Amino acid sequence: MYGYGYGMGYGYGYSWTYLLVIVGLIISMAASAKVRSTYSRYAKVRSKNGITAAQAAQTILQGAGIYDVRIEHIAGNLTDNYNPTTKVLNLSDSTYGSTSVAAIGVAAHECGHAIQHQTNYAPLNIRGAMVPAVNIGSTISIPMILIGVLLSYNQTLITLGIALFSLTLLFQLVTLPVEFDASNRALRILDNSGLLDTQEVSQAKKVLSAAAMTYVAAAAVSALQLLRLVLIFGGRGRRN
DSSP, X not given: XXXXXXXXXXXXXXXXXXXXXXXXXXXXXXXXXXXHHHHHHHTTSBOTTOOOHHHHHHHHHHHTTOOSOEEEEOSSSSOXXXXXXXXXXXXXXXXXXXXXXXXXXXXXXXXXXHHHHHTTOHHHHHHXXXXXXXXXXXXXXXXXXXXXXXXXXXXXXXXXXHHHHHHHHHHHHHHXXXXXXXXXXXXXXXXXXXXXXXXXXXXXXXXXXXXXXXXHHHHHHHHHHHHXXXXXXXXXXXXX
């Protein structure tokens, strides 16, 4: 029993699945490097309007008829986010007071989420409803799989653990249209409002496109992790 487990689950039989981990690491690092380099490039380009990202965000929100969302300054770099529960749009150190094209693009993207919230954008609502289940799944999925392995490869527990882990991938897949839509809204608003000119909108698009790839990368990494779990543990019961 244990000899088989080490041979097939952790040893030579499945050693090749570590390639999936390596591929995932490369994808994640490449996406992170791309967004950092792209943001850094356009963070040096001052917008011709000379407004700060916080001012741009306020203009966008008011233009959309949103007056109950607070804009707050938070610590960190690129930690910007919109909290639909508290209706707070958080802009990071690298964004809040910056007049760069990159910062204004990021702020506009977060405003896109606030507009999604106001208009009851379905994927955003679905993602929000998934959060409690995803938090539980991400916390107990791996422990449940390990418990199943310790209990003489209890396939019911293992399968349930894999199913819970898959919620993370599902959440990230739902996140993709939310993020792409927020960026598309942001770019249209920046263009139509004149906050950025045509060239600057094109530069902001490069920043937001690079940022969007981090979400694609996260989904790809989760898919590879899920595949590895299925390959190692998924068919164990049928082989015994």
